[in-house]
Amino acid sequence: MLFNGFRSMEYTTASASRSFLRHGMRFSTSVPNDPDTHDDFKPTNKLENSEITLKDIVEQDVKDNLVMIYMKGDPEQPRCGFSSLAVRVLSEYRVPIHSRNILEDPELKNAVKAFSMWPTFPQIFINGEFIGGSDIILNMHQNGELKEKLKARSSE
Numbered sequence: 001m002l003f004n005g006f007r008s009m010e011y012t013t014a015s016a017s018r019s020f021l022r023h024g025m026r027f028s029t030s031v032p033n034d035p036d037t038h039d040d041f042k043p044t045n046k047l048e049n050s051e052i053t054l055k056d057i058v059e060q061d062v063k064d065n066l067v068m069i070y071m072k073g074d075p076e077q078p079r080c081g082f083s084s085l086a087v088r089v090l091s092e093y094r095v096p097i098h099s100r101n102i103l104e105d106p107e108l109k110n111a112v113k114a115f116s117m118w119p120t121f122p123q124i125f126i127n128g129e130f131i132g133g134s135d136i137i138l139n140m141h142q143n144g145e146l147k148e149k150l151k152a153r154s155s156e
Contacts, residue, residue: 054111062115062125065098066150070112071122072103079103083122086134089141090124093150126150 061068067090073079075087075097090097102109102121109121116123116130124131126149131137140146 054108055115057108058111058115061098061100062128062130065096065125066127067095067097068125069097069099069122070102070108071099072101074099074101080121082120082134086122086124086137089134089137089146092141093147095150127152 058070069075069083069086069090071078071080071083071086073083075091078084078087079101087097100108102112112121112123113119118130118132120133122133124133124137131140131149137146140149
């Protein structure tokens with residue numbers, strides 16, 4: 001049943017530095033502009049030193065993955081109800097779900113919005129085509145369109 005929890009699935013997520021709260025103090029794995037830290041030990045944005053843009057990354061994600069979802073959180077731990085609903089619907093089809101957590105990178109979030117020309121998340125792409133958000137994917141699931149779209153790809 002669709003709402004009985006999560007099933008195991010393949011997924012990938014974007015990696016980014018994370019901060020956490022321990023004993024009332026905020027710690028972070030990155031120290032952006034600390035004057036006491038030598039330049040060799042400061043974090044660097046790998047995109048700054050290359051020709052690859054965030055738009056290129058989004059295009060490659062969408063092109064390379066049958067199901068690509070830009071969401072709040074990741075498939076194992078969604079951080080919003082809409083992202084959770086989208087993952088539950090997609091997991092019914094037992095297809096690999098590739099994802100990126102837009103909460104970890106505001107620049108990625110803006111790049112995805114510009115790429116799809118859609119303002120809200122999650123954003124779901126199937127076979128390189130922008131589908132929409134959780135409401136659209138749920139509607140497609142209920143009327144059988146999602147099954148047909150995923151079946152068409154798997155038979156190619």
